[in-house]
Amino acid sequence: MNLTELIIKGILILVLFGVTLLIAMYSTWAERKVAGFIQIRFGPNRAGPGGILQPLADAGKMFFKEDFIPSQANKWLFILGPCLAILTALMSSAVIPFGESIKYDDLVIPVQGIEINIGILYVFGVVSLGVYGLMVGGWASNNKFSLLGAIRAASQNISYEIGFGLSIIAILMMTGSLSIRAIVEQQHGFAWNLFNQPLGFIIFLTCAFAECNRTPFDLPECETELVGGYHTEYSSMKLGFYLFAEYINMFVSSAIISSLYFGGYNYPGMDWVRETLTGSLGAATGHNLATLIGTLVLFGKIFFFIFFFMWVRWTLPRFRYDQLMNLGWKTFIPLSILNVVVTGFGLLFDIKYATWAIVVVMVILALVSSARAPKPAVQPQRT
Amino acid sequence: MQLTNRSKEVSNKQMTLAEKMYLPAIAQGLAITIKHFFGKKVTVPYPEVKRYLGPVFRGHHILKRDEEGRERCTACGLCAVACPAEAISMVAAERKKGEENLYREEKYAAVYEINMLRCIFCGLCEEACPKQAVYLRHDKLVPIFTERDQVIYGKDELVEKMNDRYIRTNPDAQATPTEPSFSRSAT
Numbered sequence: 001m002n003l004t005e006l007i008i009k010g011i012l013i014l015v016l017f018g019v020t021l022l023i024a025m026y027s028t029w030a031e032r033k034v035a036g037f038i039q040i041r042f043g044p045n046r047a048g049p050g051g052i053l054q055p056l057a058d059a060g061k062m063f064f065k066e067d068f069i070p071s072q073a074n075k076w077l078f079i080l081g082p083c084l085a086i087l088t089a090l091m092s093s094a095v096i097p098f099g100e101s102i103k104y105d106d107l108v109i110p111v112q113g114i115e116i117n118i119g120i121l122y123v124f125g126v127v128s129l130g131v132y133g134l135m136v137g138g139w140a141s142n143n144k145f146s147l148l149g150a151i152r153a154a155s156q157n158i159s160y161e162i163g164f165g166l167s168i169i170a171i172l173m174m175t176g177s178l179s180i181r182a183i184v185e186q187q188h189g190f191a192w193n194l195f196n197q198p199l200g201f202i203i204f205l206t207c208a209f210a211e212c213n214r215t216p217f218d219l220p221e222c223e224t225e226l227v228g229g230y231h232t233e234y235s236s237m238k239l240g241f242y243l244f245a246e247y248i249n250m251f252v253s254s255a256i257i258s259s260l261y262f263g264g265y266n267y268p269g270m271d272w273v274r275e276t277l278t279g280s281l282g283a284a285t286g287h288n289l290a291t292l293i294g295t296l297v298l299f300g301k302i303f304f305f306i307f308f309f310m311w312v313r314w315t316l317p318r319f320r321y322d323q324l325m326n327l328g329w330k331t332f333i334p335l336s337i338l339n340v341v342v343t344g345f346g347l348l349f350d351i352k353y354a355t356w357a358i359v360v361v362m363v364i365l366a367l368v369s370s371a372r373a374p375k376p377a378v379q380p381q382r383t
Numbered sequence: 384m385q386l387t388n389r390s391k392e393v394s395n396k397q398m399t400l401a402e403k404m405y406l407p408a409i410a411q412g413l414a415i416t417i418k419h420f421f422g423k424k425v426t427v428p429y430p431e432v433k434r435y436l437g438p439v440f441r442g443h444h445i446l447k448r449d450e451e452g453r454e455r456c457t458a459c460g461l462c463a464v465a466c467p468a469e470a471i472s473m474v475a476a477e478r479k480k481g482e483e484n485l486y487r488e489e490k491y492a493a494v495y496e497i498n499m500l501r502c503i504f505c506g507l508c509e510e511a512c513p514k515q516a517v518y519l520r521h522d523k524l525v526p527i528f529t530e531r532d533q534v535i536y537g538k539d540e541l542v543e544k545m546n547d548r549y550i551r552t553n554p555d556a557q558a559t560p561t562e563p564s565f566s567r568s569a570t
Binding site for chain 2: 034037038039040041042045202311312314315316362365366367368369370372373374
């Protein structure tokens with residue numbers, strides 16, 4: 001690796017890191033804006049035009065609050081908790097391919113933190129480490145509500161990790177690679193995995209909600225039952241880090257969902273765009289510009305999913321804990337195993353859209369069941 | 384007693400498979416929220432847009448003049464007596480010769496002060512006044528003050544300006560202006 005490559009790679013990593021932080025920062029603003037709009041309000045609109053400076057104001061507030069450590073808490077673990085949470089959240093974006101490649105002289109540098117051939121496994125490993133942040137923080141607080149929140153977070157994440165992992169096995173079977181870049185490259189153009197794996201997508205999406213501790217699965221911080229959950233005792237920027245880690249996780253899981261199921265930086269007509277640009281602007285510039293367009297497309301998809309996360313959050317109420325566990329263990333795990341089996345049959349007999357069979361059967365069953373359900377008796381209007 | 388006809392009877396019947404899948408219901412919910420997302424917002428962004436508060440709103444005090452421009456107040460002190468917050472104080476004086484075009488009655492208020500920190504804007508002074516002299520304007524709020532010496536309002540701020548006469552809209556139902564659009568500020 002020569003110096004130029006090193007510099008370009010370094011700049012690239014710093015830019016990706018900065019963009020991750022920036023998006024997480026503005027997700028807090030966007031969340032409040034979306035919440036406002038969905039509740040027919042305006043959301044924050046005082047700090048700067050449209051409230052655009054609100055994240056800075058929030059960060060300033062967080063920094064100037066008293067940084068309190070309870071006297072009975074385990075001091076070092078108490079500090080370690082939020083550090084772990086934000087560390088693991090930031091680490092997982094390293095393997096996501098944000099674009100094709102940059103051409104400089106005769107160098108070809110992929111737009112990605114690092115390309116490793118077990119990319120998706122790395123993401124899963126880091127995401128499951130994220131539980132430690134919550135567990136350590138909740139345990140070190142020496143507060144029963146924090147501990148309950150931490151236990152909930154741990155059991156929820158572990159339960160949903162199984163469904164999460166099983167749902168992408170179907171994709172791994174189809175692509176034959178663990179590298180996220182390889183998975184994205186196989187979805188070239190408009191051959192997105194979504195069209196082959198509709199059920200897997202829905203399971204993956206729901207599990208991603210659960211992994212990010214977002215509503216409807218935000219049991220770990222359920223205010224009505226647990227005060228503030230695992231971050232009850234936290235204040236100042238330590239609390240800020242926990243909240244920030246949640247938003248970074250949201251960004252990363254949006255990026256992974258769009259890479260795995262929505263084709264990443266692929267979009268219909270990308271070959272034509274590339275040919276036109278390289279034809280008119282020269283090989284290197286045209287290629288870089290085409291890469292940039294692909295990256296923008298990927299970010300468009302990511303923003304859509306971040307919006308979707310918020311949209312769902314402000315629509316659905318929270319699940320009860322037993323409902324959560326039932327959904328994870330009794331619905332998603334069997335369904336994703338079925339999905340794997342059907343995908344296997346599809347690969348064996350070379351049927352491309354085999355998993356649609358599950359969807360069709362489920363829709364038919366649902367229609368039959370609602371048709372056969374006893375009609376509610378017409379209630380006479382009380383006067 | 385039935386208040387609306389939108390109430391639904393709750394039942395604990397077995398859910399059908401379609402309902403157990405949640406997804407149709409979730410899609411319905413998402414459709415409702417996205418409709419709200421693009422819908423008209425109900426918030427009135429207050430300092431920029433001011434709503435019309437109706438002709439009965441009780442705002443800034445005003446000491447009225449009559450149609451010839453003479454002060455109506457005769458310093459009888461009934462407003463000060465009626466005031467539950469004891470915000471009003473006044474010093475009466477006798478009208479001199481040649482001041483007939485200034486004061487309507489033979490006695491007038493030389494000093495008339497309202498302590499705006501005490502005032503609770505109940506409007507009892509307005510009701511007590513036998514000369515229709517003191518009113519609470521429906522179209523103007525007492526401005527924010529930041530210093531203690533801005534709190535007590537004297538006659539210079541209270542007496543009606545001749546070039547800016549205050550007329551309360553006829554409170555009869557027919558004449559009451561209907562709710563104006565949010566973009567229109569209070570008149």
